[in-house]
Amino acid sequence: MSLVDAALKAKRVVTPSASGAPAASAPAPRRGRLVLENVSKDFAGSTVPAVRGVTLACEPGEFVVVVGPSGCGKSTLLNLAAGMLTPDEGRVTLDGRDVRGPAPERTMVFQDHGLFPWLTAAQNIAFGLKMAGVPQAQREQRVAAALDMVHLRRSGDKLIHELSGGMRQRVAIARALVMDPAVLLMDEPFAALDAQNRTLLHEQLQELWVATQKTVLFVTHSVGEAVRLGDRVVVLHAHPGRIRREFRIALPHPRNFDSPEIAQLVHLVRREIEDEVNRVNAQTDEEPWKPQAPDDLDRHSVGLGGGI
């Protein structure tokens, strides 16, 4: 628990970026408590994965990562939170109010960015503000701040196809954050990026999150990503989707992604997922395949440089 406290402390120590993200000076009663209460969703006669009886509460400012094998219903869970789907049972609430349909208070970053190709990067970011009726001058100001925030000051006038994959995701993040949402939903946003860009974006996202203190619900199949970013990692169980286990990642932010603690936690969570993958595979009547277990991580780290 002390580590969690330390994490919270570290968050406060970091000064918000000079660009002045809108939510940097969050008011006293924190908003952004997203609760999924005993939520079930079935898709009869469809390959869309179902979820059953999932209860998950994301506290204001918390970074929750849902991780699980593909087809475990993690995207379904996220779409329920976004209001793109309505649950068959249970309820989804944000700060005590029922979630009804998609809205800018719960913006999402999609895996395939979902940016509009007929608009420039800046126009994409301004889109939600325009829909909300924000006056032009204020809009320009906020878009400029958002572009600054994702370090794309000079790319505002570029069209989407002129940007690299990583830049597109940064624009998508800016588009979501400029709406000053209560919750930021992220659906495997970095899955299509190469490893270098992904690490870079992990660092940027962490920095942004520390600065804006948004509640984030992040879905991924990558355990490494989950442990790097999350305060809490929720492992989902497949067929139907259920919560299997939760890990609290009590490391302070910003994190050093190469630290042994992270590596160790990844190892721990991965073992949990591995069991899950094997269980899913076992249902398909195929012989389970288990890789040769490598030596324990500890033995490698202990004794490194011991003779010095």
Add this chain to the structure above:
Amino acid sequence: MIWIVILSAWEAAYRLVGWPAWQFPAPSHVIDAAAGMLNIPLASGERLHRGWPWVDQDDVPAPAKGPPKRVITSPLIIANLVSAARLIVGFALSIVLGGALGLAMWRWVELDRLLGPLFLGLQTLPSVCWVPLSILIFGINERGVLFVLVMGSFFAIAIALRDGLKAIPPLYQRAGLMLGARGWRLYRYVLIPASLPAFAASLRQGFSFAWRSLLGAELILAVEHKGLGFLLATGRDFADVAQVVAVMIVMVMIGMMADRWIFAKLQAAVHRRFGLA
């Protein structure tokens, strides 16, 4: 280059063998006919004489009384302007009608089920087949021409637009909803812009249909204001093969120019914007 060789050979064969010009024209006859329709007296198809390719001064009758013949008021220019005016009005009608129906068919699946197969069937109907119906309903007049033009092209626009709308990634709709674009705003700011590539394609296809329908209608209906199709009909009536060929060439050229310089450009611009290949 290769065309110059072919046409020269053709012309040379003509001069040497001496086929009758009323059966099949030489390139020079076609050029004369085209120039004639532009009120330029030209006689490149004549045997070589002093002042060729201009008309032999001795053959020219005394200048007719009345206003001088100018290029701008020549039959070909007038015909082009008349046809262009009809095309613009009819094509605009087609776009509005076809666009609205295409959108409606995409929006309501039941309507699509009802009309989709019918429209596909009607699209295969050659547009001149609308002429008899048009004559019976509207008579031989401008409205009849417009009717044929619209009937010949708006199905194609509706079907192409519907298909294009269906191909919009659902992700755009989700993103729009998430950012607060609801109701008509979703259409205005997300779905309609997203359908631009489809719309450009449907315009291009619709234009070729409209152009063909218009010429067919003008050819058969031959209403008082003379269009390009009427010019073709006149050529037939006077057994002027050179004029017939000249008008056909003009039709092809205009169709190609409009397609290349307007619709292909438009499509390319949209594709560039969207980053499509």
